Amino acid sequence: MKGKSFKDFVEFVYSIRGFEDFFDFMDGITSDKDKENLPKRVEIVKKLLSGENHHMIAEDLGVGVATVTKGSKLVAKDYFKVLKEPEMPKPKPEASKSGYFGKYGGRYVPEMLQGELEKLARTYDSLKNSRAFLAELEDLQKHYNNRPTPxxxxxxxxxxxxxxxxxxxxxxxxxTGAHKINHCLGQALVAKKMGKKRLIAETGAGQHGVATATVAAKLGFACTIYMGQVDIDRQRPNVVLMELLGAEVIPIKYGSKTLKDAVSGAIRDWLATSDDTHYVIGSCLGPDPYPRMxxxxxxxxxxxxxxxxxxxxxxxxxxxxxxxxxxxxxxxxxxxxxxxxxxxxxxxxxxxxxxxxxxxxxxxxxxxxxxxxxxxxxxxxxxxxxxxxxxxxxxxxxxxxxxxxxxxxxxxxxxxxxxxxxxxxxxxxxxxxxxxxxxxxxxxxxxxxxxxxxxxxxxxxxxxxxxxxxxxxxxxxxxxxxxxxxxxxxxxxxxx
Amino acid sequence: MKNIMTHVVAGYPSADECIELMLGMQKLGVGIIEVQIPFSDPIADGETIMKANDIALGGGMTTAASFELIQKANLDCDVYLMSYIQKVRHYGFEKFCDRTSTCGAKGLIIPDLPYDSPEYTELVKRTQGLNLRLIPVLSPGMEEKRLNTILEESPLYVYVTSQRGITGNSYNNTRELHQLVAYIKHRSSAQIMIGFGISSRHDVEEALRIGDIAIVGSAIIREVEKSGVKTGLKLVKNLGS
CATH class of the missing domain: 3.40.50.1100 (Rossmann fold)
Structure with a gap:
């Protein structure tokens, strides 16, 4: 049964992009009986995964106990990973509630931003296990961002x-050519849920700036990028791209005129605008919750x-x-x-x-x-x-x-x-x-x-x-x- | 003038001129001088003060030299030190507080030090025996829960930023500033210092309508930057009635 033709078929189905095309295809290829049975099988699996009793499931869904038991064997073999509640990886060291990894981390910012960071942390914590949020992110990752990468x-x-x-x-x-867009997409979706209208970011090489400007364009945010003058001079092409993507690029002309000054510039902007602006920090650093997010x-x-x-x-x-x-x-x-x-x-x-x-x-x-x-x-x-x-x-x-x-x-x-x-x-x-x-x-x-x-x-x-x-x-x-x-x-x- | 706090950056525009500036301010009757120990990454400061930090650092100003500078100025008016937690931590909490006390300053303003950090606990411990005060920095839009926690400590002064954001923009008695000040007055007996954007006699009067002390920083530094210490002092003189 599981020969080459089945694999080809699955590969073909996987290649269909866009919900409407997929719906039409499924509608055409399935019989009326299939249309009734397939959703029911998914229901059986979901109930099995949540630990319900086989007899109860059979009764609830009007199927035979043997069908449920057959399903449970496939569940045990991990065929239905995608239906499981997503588990967030539990790493060591995990940032504690206070946002520290060991003695590192924390939120060393003026009181003005403490509330905003707390709100961001709360929003992120509630979204990170939400199936809908993760599905939205995965959809963007796959169909917009070309993941998985080889x-x-x-x-x-x-x-x-x-x-x-x-x-x-x-x-x-x-x-956009680098990993930076992974956290830009994630943060932009979080920002969207928080009702923010504008994204700001600092950038060094320009990669994070381009990724932020790209995501802003795609998801409908206004966008301002801070970049040190020295970095602008050595990465001018990226400035052209950011501006083409609709972002305003603000050069930082003080300090060493590199990434750290761009960070300061972005923090200063955010201090004044956090009501409607999300600061897309471009690495696993900054105040909590950015490093863990x-x-x-x-x-x-x-x-x-x-x-x-x-x-x-x-x-x-x-x-x-x-x-x-x-x-x-x-x-x-x-x-x-x-x-x-x-x-x-x-x-x-x-x-x-x-x-x-x-x-x-x-x-x-x-x-x-x-x-x-x-x-x-x-x-x-x-x-x-x-x-x-x-x-x-x-x-x-x-x-x-x-x-x-x-x-x-x-x-x-x-x-x-x-x-x-x-x-x-x-x-x-x-x-x-x-x-x-x-x-x-x-x-x-x-x-x-x-x-x-x-x-x-x-x-x-x-x-x-x-x-x-x-x-x-x-x-x-x-x-x-x-x-x-x-x-x-x-x-x-x-x-x- | 007694109800004005002026802000200088130690070593700006140079060590000697900074002393000249502070003595001039004292002579004009300024009540409190806030002396900033320069730092390379002052995230709560606007471009004017940031540049002053860079210039002071470029002139070789260090934490140790900042203390010496204050000691040398030997001021009668109250002095508060302002800097970032990185400078305190790097110099050493105990040594920093000891020097703050021996140089004649009354206390510290550290805008990026949240009260729920281990460094705050450490700093409080070190200041207590020396009778140094910590002036918390509060802003419109900050979380009420955190504001309450800070006010429960019964601070003598609170530093209220007139606006969200950084130093150096124009001044306004906004609705949210009014509300914040009213809330603080209701909840505590702290003297209210108001800063950010105050640059003229008019601004000072506006700020003093709701607060106890008006803070002037960037405006003075802009004048000094333009044409020197004397011009800076002229601005200070024109602030008072």
């Missing part, structure tokens, strides 16, 4: 390295990895700026002690202060931007200067949950330099036909090193948090400097 066996790269089997979780295949939205990455691989890998490697893609990839495996979890930070140009953005070792406990965690600081507790070739990793802090996971040792942290990241971009492009974002290339660089020392029957997953299209200008500067200069000059002439 997990690709990197055969050429694995053979080249000669160690473990390397798999690439390609978050670059998300709509964004983690939940990003943990779709680890759920898919487990499902696609059919088992746990031996190691997962991800780059860490604030930590959203890393936490998303690690989260579902925190309790699998055999899975090594490795975060790769921005080693920049050198280990000297101001030349990198790696928090471990060296960062101190601090309270900035509304949360307590590790921050790169100067001698007097001010934020230190940072550098990375990857704008998305060029940040002083790290999300509170990762800070706690660093303390417990569950997540290991290493760093990759600008140079290593650039080399990794080239290697992955040549070997696998995938151009990773410079951020993700940090993970590739370290992943290869790890794979080399692992046996060939081991599996390592590298999270490719985004694709490299956005880095064209940086890449051209390094890989095709003279030709690109000619091109730019030529292009410039067309503007005259």
């Amino acid at each position: 997990l690709t066996y990197a055969k050429n790269l694995s053979e080249h390295v000669g160690g473990a089997r390397i798999y690439l979780k390609n978050e670059g295949m998300n709509h 964004n983690r939940d939205f990003q943990s779709v990455i680890s759920r898919e990895i487990r499902h696609q691989l059919g088992s746990s890998p031996d190691a997962i490697v991800a780059c860490v700026g604030g930590g959203s893609n890393a936490l998303g990839a690690f989260h579902g495996f925190l309790n699998d002690k055999n899975v090594r979890l490795v975060g790769v930070e921005a080693g920049g140009k050198s280990n000297k202060s101001g030349q990198h953005a790696a928090r471990f070792p060296g960062a101190e406990l601090g309270i900035m931007e509304g949360y307590k965690s590790y921050f790169l600081q100067d001698k007097d507790g001010n934020s230190a200067a940072t550098h990375s070739v990857a704008a998305g990793l060029d940040y002083i802090g790290i999300g509170p949950e990762l800070a706690e996971l660093a303390d417990t040792g569950r997540v290991e942290f290493v760093r990759a330099s600008d140079k290593q990241a650039l080399a990794a971009v080239e290697l992955l492009a040549k070997k696998e036909g995938i151009i990773p974002a410079l951020e993700s290339a940090h993970a590739v660089s370290e992943g290869i090193k790890l794979a080399k020392d692992m046996k060939q029957d081991k599996k390592i997953v590298i999270n490719i948090s985004g694709r490299g299209d956005k880095d064209l200008f940086t890449l051209a500067k390094h890989f095709a400097r003279d030709d690109f200069k000619k091109f730019l000059n030529q292009e410039l002439k067309t503007y005259e």
